[in-house]
Amino acid sequence: MNIIDSHIHARLNDNPSIESILDFSQHCHIDRLVILGDVLAFGFFPSPDQIKQINNHSIDLIKRYPGRLYGFCFLSPEHPPVFIDEEIKRCKKAGLIGIKLEASVNCRDDRLTSLMQTASGLNLPVLHHSWYKTEKINPAESDPADIAYLAARFPDVTIIMAHLTAVGIRGVFDIQKLKNVYVDTSGAQPFSGAIEFAVDYLGADRILYGSDAHYRDFTAQLGRIYGAKITDADKEKILYSNAKRILLPD
Amino acid sequence: MKIVDVNVSIGNWPFQRFPYYDLQALSTALDAEGVSLAVVTAVEAILNSDPCYNQNLHKQCQNDRKFVFLPVVDPSMPGWEERLSAFLPGLRGVKIFPNYHTFALGSSQIRDLILFLKALTLPLIIQMRVDDERNQHPHMRVAGVAVEDITQLANLYPDQVIVCLNAYIQEVEQLLQNSENIYADISFCEHMDTLGTLNKTLAAERLLFGSHTPFLYTRSATMKLNLSRISKEMRQKIAWKNAEDIFRLEEL
Numbered sequence: 081m082n083i084i085d086s087h088i089h090a091r092l093n094d095n096p097s098i099e100s101i102l103d104f105s106q107h108c109h110i111d112r113l114v115i116l117g118d119v120l121a122f123g124f125f126p127s128p129d130q131i132k133q134i135n136n137h138s139i140d141l142i143k144r145y146p147g148r149l150y151g152f153c154f155l156s157p158e159h160p161p162v163f164i165d166e167e168i169k170r171c172k173k174a175g176l177i178g179i180k181l182e183a184s185v186n187c188r189d190d191r192l193t194s195l196m197q198t199a200s201g202l203n204l205p206v207l208h209h210s211w212y213k214t215e216k217i218n219p220a221e222s223d224p225a226d227i228a229y230l231a232a233r234f235p236d237v238t239i240i241m242a243h244l245t246a247v248g249i250r251g252v253f254d255i256q257k258l259k260n261v262y263v264d265t266s267g268a269q270p271f272s273g274a275i276e277f278a279v280d281y282l283g284a285d286r287i288l289y290g291s292d293a294h295y296r297d298f299t300a301q302l303g304r305i306y307g308a309k310i311t312d313a314d315k316e317k318i319l320y321s322n323a324k325r326i327l328l329p330d
Numbered sequence: 331m332k333i334v335d336v337n338v339s340i341g342n343w344p345f346q347r348f349p350y351y352d353l354q355a356l357s358t359a360l361d362a363e364g365v366s367l368a369v370v371t372a373v374e375a376i377l378n379s380d381p382c383y384n385q386n387l388h389k390q391c392q393n394d395r396k397f398v399f400l401p402v403v404d405p406s407m408p409g410w411e412e413r414l415s416a417f418l419p420g421l422r423g424v425k426i427f428p429n430y431h432t433f434a435l436g437s438s439q440i441r442d443l444i445l446f447l448k449a450l451t452l453p454l455i456i457q458m459r460v461d462d463e464r465n466q467h468p469h470m471r472v473a474g475v476a477v478e479d480i481t482q483l484a485n486l487y488p489d490q491v492i493v494c495l496n497a498y499i500q501e502v503e504q505l506l507q508n509s510e511n512i513y514a515d516i517s518f519c520e521h522m523d524t525l526g527t528l529n530k531t532l533a534a535e536r537l538l539f540g541s542h543t544p545f546l547y548t549r550s551a552t553m554k555l556n557l558s559r560i561s562k563e564m565r566q567k568i569a570w571k572n573a574e575d576i577f578r579l580e581e582l
Contacts, residue, residue: 096522104523108557214466246465268462269518270550272543273347297524299557300550307363307549309349 081316083110084323085298087207087242087266087290092118092137096294102148108298114290114327115141116180116207117154124218125184126156128163135167139174150328152180152207157187161194168198177327178205178240183221187230196234205238205326211246211267224251231258238326240288243267245274252281262326264290265318270304275318284314288323331566333552334573335365336455337495337515337540338397340387341373343460345467348544356544357396363548365541366570368397369422369577375402376430376460381413388417398422398577400455404431405439411446418450422577423493425455428479429472435479444487453491453576456480458501459518460545477504484509491576495540499524506532513576515540516568517551525558525568534564538572 085105090098105113117138122130131154138151153171155164168179179199185191187208199206210227222230224247231239239261241247246267247254255261263278265287278287291301305318340356342348350356353370360368370391372383384401391399401417403410403424414424424447428435435456447454459474466472477497481504484492492512494505499519505512517540521527528537541551555569574580 101522104559107559211464213464214468214471215464246462248465268465269520269542270547271346271461271545272349272547294522295520297520297522297554299553300520300524303550303553304547306553307547 081109082320082324083108083112083289083302084320084328085110085113085291085293086240086288086323086327087264088113088115088293089118089295090115090137090141091294092121092134098141098145101294102145105293105298108302110298110302112148112150112328114150114152114177114323116152119154119180119182124182124220125158128159128167131156131159131167135171135176138176139171142175151176152178154180154182155195156184157181157189157191157195158185164195165198168195168202168204172202172204178207181206181208183209183218186220187222187226192230196230196237200234200237205240207240207242207264209243210241210251211243212248212251213246223247224254227261228254228258231255231261235260238262240264240326242290243292244278244287245269245271248274249277252278256281262286262288262322264288265304266290266292266296266301270300270307272307275304275308276310279308279310279314284310284317285322287318288326289319331364332366332570333364333539333555334570334577334579335360335368335541335543335548335551336493336538336573336577337517338368338370338543339373339545340370341383343373343545344377345461345470346545350544353390353394353397357394360396360543360548363541363552365548365552367579368543369400369573370397371400371402371425376427379404379407384413384417395582398579398582400425402427403443404433405443406431406433406437411442414446421450421452422579423447423453423455425457427457427460428475430460435475435483440483444490448487448490453493453513455493455495457495459496474501477501477508480505480512481508484512487511493538493576496542499528502528502537503531506536512536513538513572516554517542517546519554523559524554525560525564529560529564534560534567535572537568538576539569
């Protein structure tokens with residue numbers, strides 16, 4: 081079975097090295113990987129120069145490993161719209177295929193407006209960090225209800241809500257009716273039942289396999305898909321065909 | 331390859347729906363994942379001090395060679411020694427949840443429990459957490475057991491084997507580096523090629539296969555083991571040999 085990992089990170093300091101990540105991913109039969117950038121390399125609030133540094137790293141990696149690595153443009157909505165707009169266009173021209181947002185600004189904030197309009201205009205998917213945390217360390221961090229709010233504002237933008245296990249049952253219900261929102265399977269330990277629940281309430285067509293490697297192990301993260309009590313056809317959608325359709329169309 | 335899973339539970343947990351709730355279904359599921367033998371604990375004993383949960387599971391395991399019964403003990407609860415003694419002979423260890431049962435690892439109750447275990451040459455199993463602290467119910471927040479507290483206990487009783495379950499990878503590294511009588515399971519450990527990474531700095535002699543089934547997908551642990559880049563010898567030690575030594579399973 082072909083596998084696309086739609087959520088990995090490669091560090092600026094190359095530790096672990098990209099070669100070791102690619103090597104181990106191949107060992108786990110993962111064909112293609114989407115790198116989202118070293119998004120926490122400079123903390124929650126990177127400067128524009130730091131954003132460029134992270135994106136240049138991603139661009140360099142996808143050029144070194146064409147056909148194996150794909151990348152997203154990392155942004156912080158706290159930066160001026162002019163910078164964001166230019167950075168999106170620069171990254172798209174360089175081959176990046178989507179936008180990654182982390183936790184510098186809550187996604188209900190108006191500062192996301194121009195960014196989302198640009199994403200819409202360029203037909204770029206947006207992958208947004210999300211988590212229902214018992215205690216938020218960073219008050220700007222978005223939860224699934226925030227993602228749902230954003231998705232309702234921009235129904236023509238494909239949004240991938242990160243971290244299925246971490247958003248839980250409530251998170252699945254938050255986005256259930258918003259057909260432009262997908263969820264990736266990354267986040268936390270591989271708690272049982274999460275995949276089955278998401279398949280039941282969202283459908284397998286809206287779930288993408290993501291590992292969150294290098295923080296996580298491809299093996300354990302694949303185990304939650306292979307070990308789930310769902311059909312082989314649904315596993316294939318989650319591991320490959322959904323990401324192929326949404327992120328890597330021919 | 332034979333796999334002994336040292337971290338399996340059965341029962342109800344109010345915060346998660348499990349795929350199976352009886353020992354027969356659990357046995358079938360573990361067979362399908364290649365687990366030959368499982369050290370099993372009653373989930374309800376974490377939150378409910380009624381001894382019936384240990385007693386019922388003990389009774390069920392006596393008729394099933396797939397499972398090794400592991401009682402949960404709260405040493406702050408009067409009469410624990412008498413209740414534990416009812417499981418002799420055949421007792422293979424004792425599991426504690428210090429942070430759920432709110433006793434300190436430096437307490438006199440722990441000293442008494444360790445004396446009990448030492449007399450029988452049995453391991454003390456410390457479950458450091460049940461779930462991810464970031465996702466706990468807001469009114470049911472329980473922190474993980476501190477590495478420092480376990481290290482202190484282990485160094486106070488260097489002849490006592492202590493097995494730590496559900497430690498994060500950084501915690502495993504600290505625990506195993508700090509004390510030679512501490513062992514750890516792999517259920518909560520994660521990094522790129524988890525076991526290959528751990529094997530660079532730690533001896534696999536003190537790692538054990540544990541899946542934290544049914545809380546986690548068993549397959550995540552078996553894939554972690556089977557796809558890791560470690561030698562066959564190391565893999566066997568983690569998969570079953572270390573567990574066999576610690577729990578004296580060859581006597582079964």
